[in-house]
Amino acid sequence: MKKKVLLMGASGSGKTSMRSLIFSNNPASLTARLGATIDVEQNHVRFLGDLILNLWDCGGQDAFMDSYLTTQRSTIFQHVGVMIYVFDVETHGMSKDLEYYRDCLDGLKNFSPDANVFLLVHKMDLARQPKNLTFDKKKRELEEASGESAVTVFGTSIYDESLYKAWSSIVHTLIPNAAVLSRHLTTFAAACSATEVILFERTTFLVIATSSPVVPDTLSPVGTEPGNLDRHQLDPTRYERTSELVKAFKHSCSRVREEFHSLEMELYNFTAVLDEMTRNTYVLIIVHDPTIETAALKLNIRMARRKFEELQGDSLIS
Amino acid sequence: LNGHRFSGDGVARTKILLLGLRRAGKTSIQQVLFNNLPPKQTFYLETTMRIVKHTFDTVIPLEIWDCPGNITVETLNAPLSQFSTMIFVIDIRDLYNQPISKLVEFIVAAYQDNPNMSLEVFVHKAEKLQEDDKIENFRQIHERVSDRLLDISPEYEQVQLNFHLTSVYDHSLHEAFSKVLHKLIDSLPYLEDLLNVFCANSQSPKAFLFDTTSRLYIATDASPVDSATYNLCCDYLQMLNSFGTLYKSATGNARKQLPATPPPSASSSLSPIPPNASSSSDPSTPTATTPPPNVTTHRPSRDLFYPSASTSLHPSTPGTTLTYHLITPQLALLALLPTSVYEGRRGLIEFNVVFFREGVQEICEVEKEARCGG
Ligand SMILES: Nc1nc2c(ncn2[C@@H]2O[C@H](COP(=O)(O)OP(=O)(O)OP(=O)(O)O)[C@@H](O)[C@H]2O)c(=O)[nH]1
Ligand SMILES: Nc1nc2c(ncn2[C@@H]2O[C@H](COP(=O)(O)OP(=O)(O)O)[C@@H](O)[C@H]2O)c(=O)[nH]1
Ligand SMILES: [Mg+2]
Numbered sequence: 001m002k003k004k005v006l007l008m009g010a011s012g013s014g015k016t017s018m019r020s021l022i023f024s025n026n027p028a029s030l031t032a033r034l035g036a037t038i039d040v041e042q043n044h045v046r047f048l049g050d051l052i053l054n055l056w057d058c059g060g061q062d063a064f065m066d067s068y069l070t071t072q073r074s075t076i077f078q079h080v081g082v083m084i085y086v087f088d089v090e091t092h093g094m095s096k097d098l099e100y101y102r103d104c105l106d107g108l109k110n111f112s113p114d115a116n117v118f119l120l121v122h123k124m125d126l127a128r129q130p131k132n133l134t135f136d137k138k139k140r141e142l143e144e145a146s147g148e149s150a151v152t153v154f155g156t157s158i159y160d161e162s163l164y165k166a167w168s169s170i171v172h173t174l175i176p177n178a179a180v181l182s183r184h185l186t187t188f189a190a191a192c193s194a195t196e197v198i199l200f201e202r203t204t205f206l207v208i209a210t211s212s213p214v215v216p217d218t219l220s221p222v223g224t225e226p227g228n229l230d231r232h233q234l235d236p237t238r239y240e241r242t243s244e245l246v247k248a249f250k251h252s253c254s255r256v257r258e259e260f261h262s263l264e265m266e267l268y269n270f271t272a273v274l275d276e277m278t279r280n281t282y283v284l285i286i287v288h289d290p291t292i293e294t295a296a297l298k299l300n301i302r303m304a305r306r307k308f309e310e311l312q313g314d315s316l317i318s
Numbered sequence: 319l320n321g322h323r324f325s326g327d328g329v330a331r332t333k334i335l336l337l338g339l340r341r342a343g344k345t346s347i348q349q350v351l352f353n354n355l356p357p358k359q360t361f362y363l364e365t366t367m368r369i370v371k372h373t374f375d376t377v378i379p380l381e382i383w384d385c386p387g388n389i390t391v392e393t394l395n396a397p398l399s400q401f402s403t404m405i406f407v408i409d410i411r412d413l414y415n416q417p418i419s420k421l422v423e424f425i426v427a428a429y430q431d432n433p434n435m436s437l438e439v440f441v442h443k444a445e446k447l448q449e450d451d452k453i454e455n456f457r458q459i460h461e462r463v464s465d466r467l468l469d470i471s472p473e474y475e476q477v478q479l480n481f482h483l484t485s486v487y488d489h490s491l492h493e494a495f496s497k498v499l500h501k502l503i504d505s506l507p508y509l510e511d512l513l514n515v516f517c518a519n520s521q522s523p524k525a526f527l528f529d530t531t532s533r534l535y536i537a538t539d540a541s542p543v544d545s546a547t548y549n550l551c552c553d554y555l556q557m558l559n560s561f562g563t564l565y566k567s568a569t570g571n572a573r574k575q576l577p578a579t580p581p582p583s584a585s586s587s588l589s590p591i592p593p594n595a596s597s598s599s600d601p602s603t604p605t606a607t608t609p610p611p612n613v614t615t616h617r618p619s620r621d622l623f624y625p626s627a628s629t630s631l632h633p634s635t636p637g638t639t640l641t642y643h644l645i646t647p648q649l650a651l652l653a654l655l656p657t658s659v660y661e662g663r664r665g666l667i668e669f670n671v672v673f674f675r676e677g678v679q680e681i682c683e684v685e686k687e688a689r690c691g692g
Contacts, residue, residue, distance in 0.1 A: 029487075125358075159358065195567075233568035241564055245557050249629075252553035256546045258631040258638065265558065265627040268573050269566045288567050290623075 002044075003174045004054045004079050008068075008104055009086030010097050011036055011060035014122045017158050018086070019043070019057055022167050022204050025251055028158040039064055040076075048175060048201060048208065048280050049312045069103050077104075077111035081174055084118045089127045089138060089155070098145045105149055116173050117151045120166055125157040164247075165240035168207040181209040184311055189285070192300050193292050195232055195270070198239060198284045199277060205243045205250075208281065232288055242284065246274070264294040273297040278309045330689045331373060331381035332502050333400055337424060338407030339417050340365060340387030343442045343486065347407065348372055348384050350486045351495055351532050357486040369394075376529040376648055377503055377536050378685060391427040398431040402502050405438045410447060410455050410483075418459070422466045429477055436501050438480045439463070440494060445485040456483055489533075489549045496534045504688075505681045509537035512677045516653070517541070520670050525653035526551055527645070527678065530559065536649060551652045554640055558627055573623035575647075624675070630657055643671045645678050 007015045017031035023045055037059035045053040058068060058076070068076045085101055087094075108115050119142050127134045135155040142153055154166035172178055181199060189197040189211035197211040235241070246260070253260045263274040270288050275298060277283035285297050336344045346360035352374045370384045383401075391398070398404075404424060408417045421439065428435050441456050460481050467474035482494035500506055513525050517539045524547055526535040533552050627642040637657040644650050651674060660667060 231567075231569055235564055235566075238564050241560070245560050245564075249553055249557045252550050253631055256550050258550070261630040261632055261637070263627070263629040265561060265625075267558075267562050267625045267627070268575055268623065269562070272561070272565065286565050290573050 001050050002052045002054050003081035004056065005170075005174075006076070006080050006083040007055060007057045007086070008083065009060055009120075009122075010088065010091065010093065010100070013060060013086040013088040013091070014158065015057055015060065015086050016041075018120075018122070018156070018163055018167075019055065021158050021163060021247075022206070023055070025203070025247060025254070027248075027251055031158060036061060045203075046280075047171065047204075049278075051175065053171070053174070065100050069100075069107060073107055074111060077107040080108060080112035080115040082116045082118060082170055083108055084120060084170060086120045086122050087138070087142070089121050089123050089134065094141075098141075101142075102145060105146065109149075116170075117146070117149060118166070118170050119146075119151050119153045121153065121155045123157060124155040124162060125159045127155075131155075161237060161240040161244040163240075164206060164243035165237070167204070168240065168243065171201070171204075171206050172208070175208060178209050181311060182211065184308070185209055185211040188300070188304055191304075192285050192297055193287060193289050194285045194297075195288045196234070196286045198242065198286075200243065200246075200282045200284065202276075202280050202282055205246050205282070207239045207243060210239065234286075246282075264298070266294060271297070273301065275301050277301060277305060278312055280312065281308070328690070329379045331379045332402045334380060334382045334498075335394075335398075335401045335404045336382055336384050336407065337389065337404060337420075338387065338440075338442075339409075339412070339420065342387065342407040342409050342412070342417070343440075344384055344387075344407050345370075346486050347440070347442070347484070347491060347495075348382055350491065351534070352382070354531070360486055374532070376499075376532065376534070377505070377509075377682060379689065380502075391424060398428050398435065401428075401432070401435055403436045403438060403498055404428055405440055405498065407440045407442050408459060410441050410444050410452065410459075413455060413458055413462075418462050418466060421463060422470070425463075425467065425477060425479070426470065426474075429474070436480070436498070437478065438482065438494075438498050440482050440484045440491075442484050444483040444490065445487045452483065456481065489545075489552045492533055492535075492552055493543075493545060493548055495532075496536075499534055499536070503536065505685055506537055508681050509678065510539065512674055512681075513537055513539040516651070516670050516674045520653065520655060520667050521659045522653045522655050525651060528555055528650050528652055529648060530555065530644070530650045531648070547654070551640070554629065554642065555650070555652065558642055562625075575623070626671075628660065630660075632657065641667070643675075645675050646682055649678065649682075651675075 007019065009015055014031075016034050016037050017028075020026040020031060020034070021028060023043065037057055039059055041057040041059075043055040043057070045055060047053045056076070058064065083104065085104065087097055087101075091097060105117070108117070121135055121138045121142070124131060124135065138155075139153045143151065152169065154162070154169070156162045156166050175181075185197045185199060189195075194211070198207060199209045200206065201208050246263075250260045262276065263272075265272045270286055271290070271292055271294060272284060272286050273294050274282060274284045283301060285301070287297065336348060338344050343360075345363050345366050346355075346357075349355035349363065350357055350360065352372060366384055366386045368386060369389070372382045372384060374380045374382065385394070406421045406424065408421065425437055428437060439459075441459055444452055444456075447455060463479065467477060480497075482490075482497070484491040484494045503509070509527060513527060516522065517525050522539075524541055524544075525539050526548070527537045528535050528551070533555050535548065535551075625642075625644045629640050631638045631640060639655045639657045639660040641653050641655055641660065642650055651671065655667065
């Protein structure tokens with residue numbers, strides 16, 4: 001199953017940079033070397049089992065934009081699963097950005113009315129202080145410009161975990177049966193006496209599902225997590241920060257021509273195991289019960305593997 | 319003890335002088351190493367106007383003097399004989415007269431007052447230049463300093479100067495500062511011996527004793543240090559430090575933490591740990607809510623809990639496993655092990671760690687007594 005993801009926005013807003021961080025495991029420092037994207041760069045990323053993301057990175061220079069909206073209109077906007085529109089937080093050309101954005105929304109309405117729309121207010125690391133006010137203002141402006149269309153807005157930067165939060169949310173909408181995965185993770189968590197279990201996609205380390213009801217998502221009200229989690233009041237940014245931490249370490253490993261494979265920790269506050277779950281996923285089990293050994297957790301993962309391979313296959317048949 | 323003076327808290331601290339022109343990067347270096355400041359944030363640091371003394375406790379207690387750029391031997395207002403080390407920071411793009419003169423001025427004064435002082439030059443912000451320019455500027459700075467010293471007197475040929483390429487944006491700074499630190503640790507040979515024993519008995523090709531917060535390595539075994547391996551260990555430690563706080567429960571139920579200082583009974587008799595069952599547990603056991611019975615615990619038998627972690631770096635054998643074991647509240651052992659050894663002989667490794675820990679704790683005790691009792 002293929003899902004088409006459109007990545008749009010003005011030239012220099014950071015589209016290719018974020019793609020290279022999330023999908024190619026390049027460090028942020030290398031993005032300065034990227035040149036402007038010419039026309040559309042298409043990439044196929046095998047994401048989960050049979051789910052293939054068909055990523056369209058659309059170069060943002062005016063000439064290209066004009067052609068997307070006219071001669072290439074149907075090619076660009078048909079069969080879209082998600083459109084991600086990137087805005088540079090400190091842009092000088094907001095009115096032109098918005099004009100192009102509205103035209104793209106129109107195109108999408110005509111050709112892919114069911115597509116989800118995500119707006120990223122990007123380069124938040126450069127935003128004027130106080131950053132949350134700058135973001136709120138931008139968000140309101142973007143929601144107004146979107147009119148009737150339902151949109152989700154995230155503030156992002158390639159220099160922190162915010163990018164992973166946004167992209168986890170985005171891919172979550174593309175996984176047809178994420179709720180089923182979540183339910184089984186909850187059962188698995190109980191079997192491990194775990195506080196929480198988190199499932200990541202293998203190469204991107206984006207969060208696919210968690211044992212708590214919903215993946216982190218601005219759409220869901222906060223504080224709907226089950227009792228055990230409530231009690232520990234874990235850091236609300238833990239999912240995206242875990243993605244960022246593991247991605248950074250994977251990159252360190254690749255620099256010495258090693259390949260990250262698994263991790264176990266028995267620290268003061270918790271015990272954790274991060275290991276392969278299926279061919280496409282990694283699982284992180286977090287336990288706050290000091291009597292549980294990592295060996296037991298690893299054993300449980302081994303025994304749950306087949307079940308999750310099946311589930312993953314099932315969840316994608318639609 | 320040359321260079322140790324008792325300071326406010328009654329501890330004889332080893333003093334390090336941090337010098338260099340304005341904006342050379344002194345405060346950045348201090349903050350990135352000892353205050354966990356993210357490198358990008360150094361951009362917002364304000365100019366240092368007065369001497370700021372930072373203390374840092376690791377195997378030995380340190381006092382680092384971050385000086386303003388315009389300081390001279392006279393305005394320092396402290397005899398150079400107090401200091402064990404002088405670090406002069408020089409921007410790698412700064413090939414001009416001014417920083418070199420200043421450096422030479424301090425070297426001459428230091429050589430007269432305190433010939434035992436180690437003299438270190440950090441050629442800093444190295445990541446700003448391409449490889450070729452980097453080497454060329456480094457060479458030129460080195461050459462100019464040597465020439466100037468010889469111009470003053472041929473006697474200065476004997477001055478031992480150590481040059482390092484550094485940047486806050488990679489681990490070169492940590493590696494350089496580690497090397498500076500090694501010269502100040504009197505007990506270094508004993509720590510190295512313990513590491514050699516650990517490596518030999520555990521088939522480890524490389525092991526480091528790290529200071530966990532600064533990520534400096536305090537000591538390593540006799541095999542040569544390869545920067546790439548050191549960087550990997552540094553990154554691993556950084557990841558573990560971050561994980562440690564990320565999943566911390568607000569309601570406690572933490573394991574018994576180590577007291578800020580090692581227990582006085584650190585040299586008490588060794589209690590061997592029962593060898594662990596191999597991890598090839600029977601896969602037919604049903605999913606369990608409690609640990610399967612054939613998994614023996616390997617908690618230290620003392621009531622103190624020592625955090626540990628391991629990461630396997632290759633999906634199949636023969637792969638490498640990178641282990642982490644806390645040794646004292648401040649120090650951790652990081653070792654590379656063949657995965658087959660780590661998985662097949664876990665009990666032996668744990669035993670070697672306990673033995674290593676006893677030794678290091680004892681050495682730390684001795685260091686401490688020498689500082690306080692002296
Ligand atoms: N400060 C900051 N810079 C960023 C961020 N993301 C990207 N950049 C920089 O922005 C510049 C342009 O990024 P690109 O990814 O090439 O932009 P693009 O949207 O693909 O541009 P076109 O291909 O021309 O449409 C690069 O120099 C990146 O390093 C961010 O989050 N913060
Ligand atoms: N590119 C680069 N900049 C650095 C580095 N270290 C420090 N800086 C920058 O140099 C400037 C001066 O640093 P600061 O520590 O205040 O210098 P001080 O006056 O010597 O204490 C700051 O803007 C830092 O961000 C480095 O390794 N690389
Ligand atoms: Mg591009």
